[in-house]
Amino acid sequence: MKNHLPQFLLLTFALGLFWNCASSNPQVESVKPHAEQMQEHGANQPIQEPYKVLTGLDVLIAKNFEILKGLKVGVVTNHTAVSKSGEHLVDLLHARSDIEVRAIFAPEHGFRGDEEGGNSIPGSTDLKTGIPIHSLYGSNRQPTAEMMEGIEMLIFDIQDVGTRFYTYISTMGYVLEAGAAYNIPVMILDRPNPIGRAVAGNVLDDGFESFVGRYKIPIQYGLTMGELARMITGEKLIPGLGDVELHVVECQGWPADAVWQETDLKWLPPSPNMRNTNETLTYPGLCLLEGVRINEGRGTEFPFEYIGAPYMDSKRMAQWLLASGVKGFTVEPVTYTPVDIPGAAVNPLFEGEVVNGVKIKVTDPAAFDAVDFLLHLLVITKANYPEDFGWRSTRGPDRLWGGSALRELVDAGAGVDEIKATYLDELEAFKEIRKKYFIYPDSKASD
Numbered sequence: 001m002k003n004h005l006p007q008f009l010l011l012t013f014a015l016g017l018f019w020n021c022a023s024s025n026p027q028v029e030s031v032k033p034h035a036e037q038m039q040e041h042g043a044n045q046p047i048q049e050p051y052k053v054l055t056g057l058d059v060l061i062a063k064n065f066e067i068l069k070g071l072k073v074g075v076v077t078n079h080t081a082v083s084k085s086g087e088h089l090v091d092l093l094h095a096r097s098d099i100e101v102r103a104i105f106a107p108e109h110g111f112r113g114d115e116e117g118g119n120s121i122p123g124s125t126d127l128k129t130g131i132p133i134h135s136l137y138g139s140n141r142q143p144t145a146e147m148m149e150g151i152e153m154l155i156f157d158i159q160d161v162g163t164r165f166y167t168y169i170s171t172m173g174y175v176l177e178a179g180a181a182y183n184i185p186v187m188i189l190d191r192p193n194p195i196g197r198a199v200a201g202n203v204l205d206d207g208f209e210s211f212v213g214r215y216k217i218p219i220q221y222g223l224t225m226g227e228l229a230r231m232i233t234g235e236k237l238i239p240g241l242g243d244v245e246l247h248v249v250e251c252q253g254w255p256a257d258a259v260w261q262e263t264d265l266k267w268l269p270p271s272p273n274m275r276n277t278n279e280t281l282t283y284p285g286l287c288l289l290e291g292v293r294i295n296e297g298r299g300t301e302f303p304f305e306y307i308g309a310p311y312m313d314s315k316r317m318a319q320w321l322l323a324s325g326v327k328g329f330t331v332e333p334v335t336y337t338p339v340d341i342p343g344a345a346v347n348p349l350f351e352g353e354v355v356n357g358v359k360i361k362v363t364d365p366a367a368f369d370a371v372d373f374l375l376h377l378l379v380i381t382k383a384n385y386p387e388d389f390g391w392r393s394t395r396g397p398d399r400l401w402g403g404s405a406l407r408e409l410v411d412a413g414a415g416v417d418e419i420k421a422t423y424l425d426e427l428e429a430f431k432e433i434r435k436k437y438f439i440y441p442d443s444k445a446s447d
Helices: 005-023 034-041 056-062 089-094 168-182 225-235 277-291 314-322 370-384 395-401 405-411 416-420 424-437
Strands: 072-077 100-106 132-135 153-157 186-189 200-203 218-220 246-249 306-309 329-336 355-362
Touching: 056 186, 056 246, 072 089, 072 168, 089 100, 153 168, 168 186, 168 225, 186 225, 200 277, 200 370, 200 424, 218 370, 225 246, 225 424, 277 355, 277 370, 277 395, 306 314, 306 329, 314 329, 314 355, 314 370, 370 405, 370 416, 395 405, 405 416
Parallel strands: 072 100, 072 153, 100 132, 153 186, 186 246
Antiparallel strands: 200 218, 306 355, 329 355
16 A cells, blocks of 8 residues: 555645745735734833923913003914913903903914814904904904004914914914014913924925915924014014014923923814824824825814825725834724815815725824824825825925925935935024024923
């Protein structure tokens, strides 16, 4: 009788080899959910005791508004000007007999912060106090002589997000111009920069100034409103800006390299699509998608956290992004359908279409670079979906980037390092200049 064992072993080996080859076909490995990825990164570990922070408004309250007693004031503000106890600046001032609020000036999104971005806002009257509200996001961007009549001090208190194209810093510039033009002091009630001291992105190019880019600063500039106001006046970042008497009521207890989640402050969304602090960390990069044929999460409950397009493969995008080398984040595949959301997203990109993409979560704010993430996203999408990738217009991406280089380089097939090389020198120069205007120390060494 013949021994068939060698033939059997050979057949087993061949079948095993076939199975391994078949299973190595281009199938995409599963991407772990955020919770598992974050646990691996140590992001679920208990955080340190939060910093106990007083905003400029809290400090002003503690000093019993002494500096404002006897004055007639105008207040440039929105719904974010609240104390730690939840009281609004306008209500606090209006309740006092020794301070008169002559006018309220409202930025983009309105006094109550519930208007969609880009919508022109008319003037009105505050129903609670009867004080007139002048819109600085309509036919006038700067207070007029008529609006300023009788005002002896302009008070500015608005929570910002530390990003060049978020328009509250542009409104602040117009307020500084009004102060200089009408010889009226300007007081900034400072608040923490929610994304800390880090800087990222290019410095605005000459000739690309707009309301979403008034100053020659990077996309992520790492200053508070008070520090930036000092830099605007000190470096004459607004051409022709005259002398203005500037007062900054400083925060207390905030180290400048801390992000919002490291403080004991409650987050109050400063605009309809800035709903949580994760979105503030991704926004410096993902807002630029407003000029790209990639949905940035508008039309969903996760603006600036969902990223996608109908032409994408969710699992592959997640893998490519996780392999990009950018640190401090996780992504997981998602499928969603953008819809019209009144007051937050009218006619979002790919409205009513099934969109494939990823949801991003920042796990380490100190390591994460939102602009770097954006550059990798664009280069990956351009390389893998060349027929589908594109720009919604020429004007959109150029206005947000503050120059045409990004669009031109991506179209030419440039890599991330090549794109970054075009602005790293000016970014380092900015870091040195801004040090003159620091108010707050860091908790640790930083640029």
